[in-house]
Amino acid sequence: MKNVLKIIIALFATLQIQAQQMTLSGIISDESGLPLPGVNVVIEGSTKGAQTNFDGEYEIMVYKGDTVVFSYVGYIKEKKIITNLSTLSFSMKLDKEAIDEVVITALGTKRKKDEVTTAYQTVKVSDNSALKRRRGSPNSRKHQKVSRVKTKELKKANYPSVVNSLSGKVSGLTISNSHNGVNAGTRIVLRGNRALSGTNQALIIVDGKISTTKVLNKIKPNEIQTINVLKGASGSALYGSQAHQGVIVIQTKTGNYKLPKEVEAAINKHKAHNINSMETSQEVYVEIIENDFERTKNSPLSTFSIDVDRASYSNIRRMINNGQSISPDAVKIEEMVNYFDYNYPQPKDAHPFSIHTELAVTPWNAQTKIVKIGLQGKTFENKALPASNLTFLIDVSGSMSAQNKLPLLKAAFKLLVNQLREQDKVSIVVYAGAAGVVLEPTSGAEKEKILNALDNLQSGGSTAGGAGIKLAYNLAEENYKSKGNNRVILATDGDFNVGASSDKSMKKLIEEKRKSGVFLSVLGFGYGNYQDSKLEILADQGNGNHAYIDTMQEAQKVFGKEFGGTLYTIAKDVKIQVEFNPRKVQAYRLIGYENRLLDDEDFIDDTKDAGELGSGHKVTALYEVIPVGVESAYLKDNPDLKYLKSALTRGYADELLTVKFRYKKPEGKQSIEMVHVQKDIMQDISEDLKFASAVALFGMQLRQSSYHNNTTIEDVKLLAESGRGADKFGYRAEFIRLISSISN
Template sequence: MRTIFSLLIFGLLVGSTVKYTRTISGFVTDSLTLQPLEGVSVMAGRVETITVTDARGYYKLPLPDDAQRLVFFRTGYQAKEVDVAEQKTVDVKLVGAQKVMYELLTAPMRSERLASGRPMQYISISSEQILIPNTEDYNAISETGFRDAQIQPVTTFSVDVDRAAYGNIRRYLTGGNLPPKDAVRIEEMVNYFDYDDPQPGGNDPVAVKTELSESPWNPGLHLLRIGLQAKTIPTDNLPASNLVFLIDVSGSMRAENKLPLVKAALNLLVDQLRSQDRVALVVYAGAAGLVLPSTPGSERQKIKDAINQLTAEGSTAGGEGIRLAYQIAQENFRKDGNNRVILATDGDFNVGVSSDGDLQRLIEEKRKSGVFLSVLGFGMGNYKDNKLEILADKGNGNYAYIDNLPEAQKVFGKEFGGTLFTVAKDVKLQLEFNPRRVRAYRLIGYENRTLNNEDFHNDQKDAGEMGPGHTVTALYEIIPAGVKSRYLPQVDPLKYQRQAAPAGASNELLTLKIRYKKPDSETSQQRTQAVKFQPQKWANTSDDFRFAAAVAEFGLLLRDSEFKGRAHYSQVATRARQALGRDPEGYRSEFIRLVKLAQYLSDEGTLVKKSDRK
């Protein structure tokens, strides 16, 4: 049976000659709440006939002469096909994931396992549901505990603009499963969203903003948000790009949400290219090969034709593909441009260089060439998040997980500049807390981004990159001075280490230092600023502060964190709803729906359902 998803992909691969015979319009609403749905993709026939609903849920679309039906698709909802016949107006109600997932959760095969003990997982694509073994791999996460500010006042970490964890978590939830705890990287969840922090002034590529209030899940504690905003650069002013698409075409990429979605995503990227940009195409399966030599961005159809002819078969020699892609990038190197390999794969390397350590050493060697690496993860069931996270981290690039076409539009459309360009590299933050104001602190997330304090001044130590317009948020939970907490172990006070604070520092919460390199430099620059102790009441904080806190609280619940305190899903949804702020693409609204879905799938949801039955 042909799925709706395959229809979407088919539309992207058809030729460009289209005759339009009429226009169709209508409104799309949530079937349960009857509220208008913004951001619903409406498609008919071919890629040229695609639109998105506005804030009223309204769409208007020219129909090609061969169009027989419309397809409506939005993340968190069941896709819907509607025959159009001769209608000029079609209104549609989309069914939310909660209802679809209830049917999945009550299916008789829900708890089946393989003989090996590995769980079976439902994979749902449109109306089709299949059951496959889950062999996905994630690096273990050990949460950072509270540190005594008297003993360890200094904390250092690398910024992180990766956002893959959020898309992956969304995929699990809309598939009827809570994600594995190690798939929940809270900093990537928080940084999936944009925040309205001020632009940097002068020649600084990054601005810093701080905000302090009460912790919503641990009464008596404080929550500190540190917001970094990279300078926004208009697309026309971005440097010329030398890109190499590195595509996994091994047999594991046959599924419709893998190679077909890769093709669709890269077609969207090609539409963003300028005449001064160049693209080459390298593929790998049992071996690696050059499909398209470096080609000007103005030859879009030639690039798309090379992408669209790809098929999946064979084993996965990822290491050889990486070597060849870097070689092609270096042969076409642009001295003052953006040189980047874009890897699209499920991460299931199984031939040649395939171990985590070997892949890490390979990427660390290749990044010395000045070529950056962006990693795009696809698929489910055998997804190797652990490998892809290492590649992006060590390759001076970013990491995104693309679970559907709207996410590809987000990565390569709305966030094109931030995804592919860099304004500051090896960005590090170092905070020194004032023990007069802070008894203890802990960084929420960033477990695999922490650095030794001495690494802050070491320009050889790799750290994170920020692209144009990127926002990065870091959250610290703070135990104020004089406050007792069950999170602190009993430790005898130090005898010799006390020092008098400098004059005027008694009202300082901390001193913040940021170091970064310009994209073409290997020498870092440093800025330092003192942050005053100025806690605000929760109601007086910004929408960004409260929404970021809600996302972090959601992550604590998904991880079943020992630091979650009084967190619960209904509180997360309420706080997020009160802090929606500007939400033109509907990402924050989608977050609330995911919270409700997670609540339904969790023990908290089980209690609610039992209460309802009574």
Template sequence: MKKIIQVLILILYIPGTFAQQKEISGVVSDDKNVLPFVNVLIKGSNKITTTNIDGKYIIKATKGDVLVFSSVGYETEERKVHDSSIINVTMRVSEIPLEEVVVVEEIIEAVEYEEAEPVEYLSVSSPVIKRDKVNGRRTNVAKSALYALSNKNTKIKGTSNLNTNEEPLYIVDGVIIEGNSNKAIQNIDPNKIKSVNVLKFKEAQSLYGAAAKNGCVIITTKAGNYNVENNEEYKEIQENHFENVTLSPLSTFSIDVDKASYSNIRRMINKGNTIPTDAVKIEEMINYFDYDYPQPKGEHPFAITTEVVKTPWNAKTKLVRIGLQGKKYEQEELPASNLTFLIDVSGSMRYGSKLPLLKRAFKLLVNQLRAKDKVSIVVYAGAAGVVLEPTSGDKKEKILNALDNLRAGGSTAGGEGIKLAYKLAEKNFKRKGNNRVILATDGDFNVGASSDKAMQELIEEKRKTGVFLSVLGFGYGNYKDSKLETLADKGNGNHAYIDTMQEAQKVFGKEFGGTLYTIAKDVKIQVEFNPKKVQAYRLIGYENRLLNDEDFVDDTKDAGELGSNHNVTALYEVIPVGVKSEYLKNIPDLKYTKTVVNDYKDELLTVKFRYKKPSGTKSIELVKTVKDREVSASNDMNFVSAVALFGMHLRKSQYKSDSKIEDVIALGKKGRGKDREGFRGEFVRLVKAYVSTN
């Protein structure tokens, strides 16, 4: 049995009377619209429910009970139960925005305590922790307090969640810890704790609204600026190594237009957080930026650019850049869209960097819709529901009102939400149109199909409908990158991470067409290296996009999609023939196989591309030969080299050689070019910020 101390005073729970109960129902609204996901609590009890997507609720109560209605951004309302079984409530918008509430703490004295038997409920009636002596043993007060408070079976007495699995809200040094925090709180070093305070429902909600419906735990560290380890998830990445051309002359991979990794890393650096190695996907960092690639002129929907230079971080190797530029379509040229917004409104989305930012971001998209476009909105929390039936893009006020009415609360039935969104998209399918589900979430699926494998199987089945999928990640602390990447990859779509309104403007403004309109699907690249020129090669990044060589010609194998005006860049570092390298190991001679090398003296490599039209099933192939001609690096090449090198430093890659982070800054400045929108300048500033905090 876990050893914890009773550091807080137990409050007696007095059950309600046995008077006859009846069902109380009603509708909760503000002065304009119904309010979904409002918490409805019987005061002084553990009975709680929430309104559905139509603002309706049902709860069993007794005459004389008091119903408490609470929701983030609204004043808490109370209604006493009389003879009527119908109680409708109009809620008032809070005069103080949640983001502007000042955290008021009552500092408590941390004292030593003795080990005792575990307790199920913890609460306080006094700010002072009582000393308890059991068996004469003493232990660190903070350690046991943190375990008790973050134990999944611990509930705060006197709050609304005694019979639920919802945890209290955690505040560390004035910062709300987002997502499921049990593990994160337990990982705080107890020696760094100054005080721990617990607020019950009424006190907690007065400060933090419905986010604290299960009580609030306030932790203050001695330094006052603690960064709590989070509960984010990233798929493991095994960095690509150098491949010997004699044994492996082919390199095959799927394109990747996802850009989530860069904006996610930017968020971490700006917040001074440690960057997990597996969060660094170098290809997504590279592809975040635009490059000066020419528009396609022929029958194919993309143009190809290549460049060969000396590697900036290793004078013994060469760096090869392969670039694809998708054809640009103006907004008026795009076909009619059938869009289904699938929005996560579960409890983990309640914070400012999640649902509030999400709603503002989606408004940018709505403002660009045309009359021929249709929008539906599906939400999911404890269950999934339709909050907006297909609506014409010129009915912007109606769509915006539906977004404004969204509230967060409940668990996360992501699988059910996806099924409902695809069902609605299929029902309103537009032939020769753009049919797409746009999922916005922090990726925290915990009800229904929740594992990466289960979600992958679900999406693989749904993509057969011809509906594409875009996935937008929001928030931090609970961000599930691995799940969102899986959804986007298997759903014929793309994955972006939105950390600011500036990023939302980039995704929904500048890159509107590419985000929504696919011009080529299942795009694969296969590179064959000339063994007379190349000893070994290494693909930088794309570790999660590698394909078997035989997959290149297999039209049943899924690959990445290219959107309107999207560009994709891949880098290879190659070791020329005759160069001694620490990265090369001797290989034994083959007994039964003898390699015959054809004489292509001036060719370094040949690159092949295969793609399908958006509605096609058969691939089209293109071939381009790259000569062994080293040139002076262009601005684009210098900049893409800077981004790749920064990624290698973040990953602590052995292949960064003796380079320093200052080399990244120098390359970035050298390759900045015109930088019309300032993204390259921001990159240089970001690297400098990283240097200053590491």
């Protein structure tokens, strides 16, 4: 009887304990109410945890009385004691100690091996997150360096203050901004002097007098004659013990102050850094020759491959936010336009996409018309997508050590992993001095195992990109899923320097590998040595797409909002051919797509590779056309022909153009053709076309195009504001803020 009673009591206790266990869920957001992806949710004192998905949602099993810890880089760690609540949602608070820190480097500087100190990377502080601080090497103290900042470059960048203008210009400099009420201020620290307590700020000298960051903040770049930064013992030797943390020496134009001879000697002893050449000298872009107007009678056909890459916009956004000059060849207008979402109807027939066209007066030229051609790929819910065989190919070479490279990469990939299903499998291949497999094919149900493999990645070594690609494709082929989604996802800054590294050899390698049926997605990270040309070639030749990730918000867009399109191809080798009616169109110009042009005969040649369309993807192309009878300075006189006379076909008087599309199914070899006719009927310009035109016009201005018709940034802003529309995710608003920062 006693034994029975004991069993009953034990069962009752067990049931009571189990009754106290519950599922805790909620949404974690930032200070502005936007969801925070990648927040770590851990039960204190245990290894049990979870992460928020790209919508900020989490779910974890807890007991009453547990303390749950919420942590995210750049935000104050939150501890919540669980009572009887099953739902817990809140906004995290910014960590004022870390949020506005900027670590600065002179990008692209070449140094001998014995001169190398810990590399620092410029960190862009976004609205919603901040990146971890990086400590300097102890060896950095022994190097006496001097950096000279060219003030004419600062003026170009339109910085509001000298402190901001230093961003990205001097190696090993850290700028920390505090916004704590009356104690608000700025702290400037040179690398190697990162004591946790004590006065470790660099000495500031303005026109020969000791000054403060408060004064420095008030000086405008156009008031500066020179800025020199002295590190290590050089500062102490010139300015005494008060300068042992380094010196920033500033001469203003109105101060009539000359540097002492010994200071000039110390500066001249060291090689000054050329700021302008450092910004982009290591970044490589394919040359773009802008499309001109084509006379319809001479060339009625315009043929090109679609492009769903969006890397150019996020890359340009990074440059603008960092105050860098923008190479015209970095500006791919089609990628900028296609970064944004437009309201196109879903396909209703057997084809995997629908076609939409629109005709209106060109916003920047009343004498011409603008044509918008839009494709809408069929959208599949994630659960309806076929099983995936994904191989992550991750660059862990030394060039990936910066905070906005490998650390950001790992956080971004976690967003993808958290969406995988049991039937999906992931492998991880890394490459540095050599390539290797760090995770064999693993089910999406084993998320913790995949995440641990990502967490354990570290950078170091050279960049054997070719070997990594071969190994990743071999692994993908060994685990090939028939009728599944077989894809290699390459994440790198593109800095290949071992093995197959030239653009030509990489193209040949990928052309060979794509025959396996494995698709390729390419994700670019970081800057300073960003190799856009290689990454574009890899994506184009690998039947894939190319994106540039500069923040967690961009990672959320690529792996969250556009998950299906990023990973699942619904049509390949998609080509567009537009035939213009010479009765209506005197001349036309394709805006962008310069690197995607095809010969007219390529349109019906099924052996010619072209672009791919993913689930839910949209493609937008813009033409500017000059109607018949309109005089235009853009058109040159055409010589008369002796042997060939053009005869116009009768009929079709109401048609402006005919659009033809050809595509193959993902595993198909024969193209399917679609035809769409645009009548010569003018419409009131839609919000979508206004906004797309604003983005295209901005791109033309950045490229210093011959065709932007003397418009200004203010014209772009007004056009974008009138086309902002519903803007569900705020991307259009971000564009308006971006161009406003330039116009101001």
